[in-house]
Amino acid sequence: MAANNKNRMSVSEMIEQQKQKRKFFNQLERLVPSLLLIIASISVLTTVGIIYTLFAESVAFFRNVPILDFFTGTVLKPLSQNPEFGVLPLLNGTIISTVIAMLVAGPIGMMSAIYLSEYAPDNVRRVLKPLLEILAGVPTIVYGFFAFTFVTPLLRMIFPSIEATNILSPGIIMGVMIIPMIASLSEDAMSSVPNSMREGALALGSTKLETTFKVVIPAALSGIVASFVLGISRAIGETMIVAIASGSSKNFSFDITGSMQTMTAYIVEVAGGEAAAGTTIYYSLYAVALTLFVFTLIMNLLAKYISRKFREEY
Amino acid sequence: GSGDADGAEDAGSESGSSEELSGSIAIDGSGTVYPLMARLAEDYMINEQQEVSVEVGRAGTSAGFEKFLVENGTDFNDASREIKEEEQTKADELGFEVQELKVALDGLTIVTHPDNDWATELTPEQIQGIFLGEYTQWSDIDDSWPKEDIKTYGPNENHGTYEFFYETILEEQDLVEGIDLQKDYSTLVTLISEDKNAIGFFGFGYYQSNQDKINAVSIDFGEGAVEPSLDTIAEDGPYADYTRPVFTYLNASRAQEKPEVLDYAKYVLENANNVAGETGFAPIPDEEVQSQLEALEGIE
Amino acid sequence: MTTKYMDAELVGKRMSSRVRKNTGWKGLFFASTLFGLVVLAVLLIRIFTQGIEYINIDFLMNHLSTDASRAGIMGAILGTAWLMVVVIPVTMVIGVGTAIYLELYAKKGKLQSFIATNISNLAGVPSIVYGLLGLTLFVRALEFGNVILAGGLTLALLVLPIVIVAAQEALRAVPGNLSEASYGMGATKWQTVRRIILPAALPGILTGAILALSRAIGETAPLTVLGIPALLIPFPEGIFDTFTALPMQIYYWTIDASLVAEYANLAAATIIVLLVLLFLLNSIAILIRNKFQQRY
């Protein structure tokens, strides 16, 4: 084919010629991996930054407040004349709100995932899934506003004794916020179960329900559990909803109709409040943040561990 | 017209509005003072100096001082208390001359649920009794009052209001266990407006904005019950015992360099009394305004 | 296989109840899916009925004010826009760069899995913690103050994991046979990455970037700790100006509703603006996903 342009140099000759010029670029290219590595290490630096910040200031805190008191204290009165820095009220608030959120998001998210992955016709899924994902995209401040101005009054109609700020309403709304996360991740896990597996079960005369519960869910279990753990981690870290709708009482109680403060809400309160840098209360912010960070870190590692360890091989 | 800025400097300023100034002014500090300061800042920018930008934050009195007492810090710090010794020391170290400006008076208001038709008048002793936990039921105060548990509310320790309540009204005795202390006033107002046995306290401004939802308790300081109002919470008024001044602190060293800062300081003093009422504060006496203005003249 | 264990009649009888059970559960599953949507609908209706009448040209264009009848949110809109001016380039460069490194350059080994684990953990760090990082690092240590640059960098770090993960997935989705073809032509690695893999992954990367952006736009918690002024009347004009942003304005108005009741309505109106903005962004993302995504 090169025969019909005798008057021109052949392409391979041209390429050979260009090769000399490209030597320079080849040199440059060697730098690419290092350059990219530098960029990639920014995320590591971020982690280092977070850990350093939290640790450095927490150390100052624990110089004033014994670690044991912090982790076993049931009274949190940071600004009082005789300040007490027990983190348990905050942990309690965080755990209770998370449990409420997961009681809402777990079953509903899971069942939505089943519907979307196993039952919904394609066109329905294409509409419903993005719609559901809008829920995850609603800014949490909006949820906070909604929980405070709408859900709480609504709950009051059912439980008249409920307080204007309570942990129940933000808990429920946090659950709503997490539904799409669980639905979406579980749906992904279930959708990635190969169809051949479903076909195998259906071909034996299983109903869809049986196929789902006996074959698909067991096969997708690791992904589903991981989605739950991530949901929990999200609930633990959620800030604005509880900051607005759950008030700031630092009660150590289990009354979900009452006001409680979570770790995140405490951080917002103290950071936006009167605490002056250098005071114990200011440092307490970082001690709480460190606790929060460790909590979510454990959750995330757990999620990762679960999805790796229990991944079904198929 | 930023080109006029140079001219403004040597012209000095007798009445702040005559010269066109530019630049920016940063204010932070107390959330209690914030409504007043925000209002003043806004009026200043609209009516006096369009080219000057004023930003008002409300990090809180102490956090505000943190931002105030650093190189390139804020120009003003609002405070619902006086500057503390260590803060003053820090200012000295930095070489800042700090000028205290008293801008208004805030009356601490005791509030109840609108349906509460019994506890409309209380004495300071009874209030202490309630908030120290000596009375647990209304009937402990007066036999004719309902035999129901009193529920106490207030802003939490974050607020200067709490500090004042604790230091002045409770004379540094510990508050009753189980009092519901909230961070946000909106929460507090809602809580009290929905609890028939509620009694709480906060600044007069928050009562004024929510008169339809809550009642104010009249206080009997020994000469008959006094209802808190803009008139009664004046410096020598009958409600004075429950009244405290609020301040803004000026970095006077900065004001020497930035004419707009000085100009704004004057504006605040001259106009605070005009808008105080709308934002829930009582004015301070004119003489005091004048003497503070004179002190400012010294800065130049 | 001579023994008959399966009693056809019995199986048939049980089948009816099994099929019915299937139908019943299906209804439940469907109802669950609708639950979230119903809440969403209620939320939207609630906010729209409260806020829609406050939305007009003045509200959108005016400066902020303590006077509810004059207050406008242009400053907050511009603040949010300026934040994006910082967030977009920072996240795109770092996010895509990191993803390229991890997917295409890094040797599968300790370093690579360390960085990957690190990123997935970062994705789970609560946003408020990023706020503390931003406060300590950008506002205080680097002395930026509470300016757009500090806020933007904080948000950029916050959404970085989202962009990285999305970009990684997009890069991974580019079929290996495309790069094989490119290598087969004698292309170098970088040429293959730049001319074949990146263009093919671009729709996926953009989708992820837009989703990350909308996350950044709606984030409030990290900003609450940065010390954003509650009243800021002038419009921000550059990344070294102080600022307010839409979610912060919503937050301040919500908690100040006890001062001026109308603030609650302004908050609702601002929420509508924010939601419309997010809706537009997400529509663009979906459009990109549906229209430009190459089917291999």
Add this chain to the structure above:
Amino acid sequence: MSTVMTKAINLKLVRNENERSEPEVQKEVVYDTKGLNLWYGETHALKNINMDIKEKEVTAIIGPSGCGKSTYLKTLNRMVELVPIVKTSGQITYKGKNILDKSFRVEDLRTQVGMVFQKANPFPKSIYENIAYGPKIHGIKNKKILDEIVENSLRGAFIWDELKDRLNDNAYGLSGGQQQRLCIARCLAVEPNVILMDEPTSALDPKSTLRIEELVQELKKDYAIVIVTHNMQQAARISDKTAFFLNGEIIEYDKTDHIFNNPADERTGDYISGRFG
């Protein structure tokens, strides 16, 4: 020249002819397809298919890729409905009832018609649970009966001896050929009448292929078997009848030796001789 290949095929056909010459008993028609058309959206994938399938016979379906073999097979147990855009017309009667009728319960049909897929698809469970799955969902709970079923099914699939000591191992640990026989065993466990096989050996090595082919010969004594294969030699070796599909049509359907030796249609011959496909 070309001796090897010719010999190989001869061998098979001889054997097939031997079988044909057995006294032919009248076999019952299990499936009767009449005027079946099927569309995937706009794609007309099956065109006017007419075909009957008899018990105790192996029916092979051959044809080039994309001609509709799998589609037809999946229509026989209505698995094709899992693709939402599918439309059908015509009828398929299974034991006298039209299964394409919407009122016909697919679960019943699939209980009676087993299917084995191209790629073995065991469940990610133990070997035991794989086999017991079918009986369990159909209501058999008795552990002893289940044990028996598992054993019998594995025996039926010629794999009992290999697996009897590792019944609790995960099925994914098995080799491809073992997995495929496991899937056949799983299918036997619910005692179907018909077994549909879609290229069951195409992913397997020669040895495993041989075992499956032997198994098919064995199973044919009890079941009607329909097998899709791309391997002509395999069709020739194991089937009684062969249908040749092309572009969604049946070009020819006849006894296997006819198809391989005297194809009525030129295209059948071309395909078998490897001239295309």
Add this chain to the structure above:
Amino acid sequence: MSTVMTKAINLKLVRNENERSEPEVQKEVVYDTKGLNLWYGETHALKNINMDIKEKEVTAIIGPSGCGKSTYLKTLNRMVELVPIVKTSGQITYKGKNILDKSFRVEDLRTQVGMVFQKANPFPKSIYENIAYGPKIHGIKNKKILDEIVENSLRGAFIWDELKDRLNDNAYGLSGGQQQRLCIARCLAVEPNVILMDEPTSALDPKSTLRIEELVQELKKDYAIVIVTHNMQQAARISDKTAFFLNGEIIEYDKTDHIFNNPADERTGDYISGRFG
């Protein structure tokens, strides 16, 4: 009986033999593989491969799935290195240089050795850009020269007439056969010396297959061609030499007619006659 198939193969072989009988010119060896071993981690995928490949010849590689055909092909342009766990020993000289040597720049090798894959893999770009890609990355920027290259390459792949009016269309809009020829054209654009083809027709319909086969016959005049195929008839039809791989070893490598008519090894015969695989 079995006449159709026998005839078909004979036909091909006759043609092949005719070609062989042309006066044989001494052809240059392009690739010389000596004692090549390759491991994927622990898997020993190629075992002591010795094979030379000559210019202006078509060399076919056949063998059952997993025997190492693709692996060997990818070793010839070192594409196999994209799998990180690969280890090699032995040597492959290309035009006298050992390409397995780490100092040998793979980009140069791959520029001179084109590759066509089983599944057509055009870039998601316009037809023009697909062809121009190779020349461009090698530094040719001149629009006029590129235009010429595009035309010549498409002509070379017998597809210019079909595509000349839609050069700016996305390549994904082409049919499978067109895509495959486009990929061949793309490979011609950098004027390689050798073209490696890995089952280039296995995803194609008979007609497209035929066109590609004709094209291979045409290209062979200028290039050395190595083609992996699972289709014995195809190997017989188009190749000059055939290598039979089994489990990573070369069982037999010889002239194609030898392999098909007089295989030296029994397994070769078995494989060709379809007894396994």
